[in-house]
Each structure stands twice: as C-alpha cells, then as structure tokens.
Amino acid sequence: MGTLIDSSVLIAAERGRLDFAGLLERHADEPVAIAAVTASELLHGVHRQKPGVRRARIETGIEALLALLPVVPFDLAAARVHAMLSADLRGRGQAVGAHDLLIAATGVMLGYRIATRDRRSFPRIRGLDVVYW
DSSP: OOEEEOHHHHHHHHTTSSOHHHHHHHTTTSOEEEEHHHHHHHHHHHHTSOTTHHHHHHHHHHHHHHHHSOEEOOOHHHHHHHHHHHHHHHHTTOOOOHHHHHHHHHHHHHTOEEEESOSSSGGGSTTOOEEEO
C-alpha cells in the first residue's frame, strides 16, 4: 500500500515539528506521493507570503518537495470516487472540507492511505485508511 501525504504533514515538517526525511526513509519500500490539490495548498501558502527572504525560503522548500514527491492528478477515476464519498458523507449528515475530500478521493482511488495530522476530517470518510505522522 502507498501513502498520500496531506499538507498538514508537510507544513509540520517545514516548521521543524517532525522528521520528514526519517519518515520517508521508513516508507522507502512503498510509493509515497501527494495529491495535486495538496500541491495547490502548499503553493497557495507561498503566494500568501509577502515578498522577501521568508517567502523565498518557503518557496524553495516547497519546490524541493514538489521535485521529490510524485504529484497525483485529480482525474475522472478520482472524480468518480469523490462523488461516491461526497454522497455518502451528505447522506450521513457529515461534512468534510472540499480539499480534504479531494485528497481522500485520490487516496481511495489509488488504494493509498492518507498520512495526516488532521484528526477531524479524514476519519469521517468511509473506506479511507488514515495514519497520523
């Protein structure tokens, strides 16, 4: 099984709150990737920074991550899973953020677990294997 990494893990790594290189090393025998929407979330964070040294440092780090990790696009197969998960959540009266649902759908479509630090949204999604990094 592979792992799809949520932006919460990458942000924690950027802030020095976890050993990301160590985590990747421990999972070197399996595929590890990010969803395209996660790449968008990370790049959004760069564009919200004021121009300067801090923004340049963050942007360099994000670009290094994007070069390191495969980025999985949201395609028709993921859209089909997304529709199913969304309908299930709505039928149960549950809410999950739009980006988290796109990430979850991508993970379920691939048969990957989601690595996250978010203990609220992802556990609500049936059929999703969640690990906390």
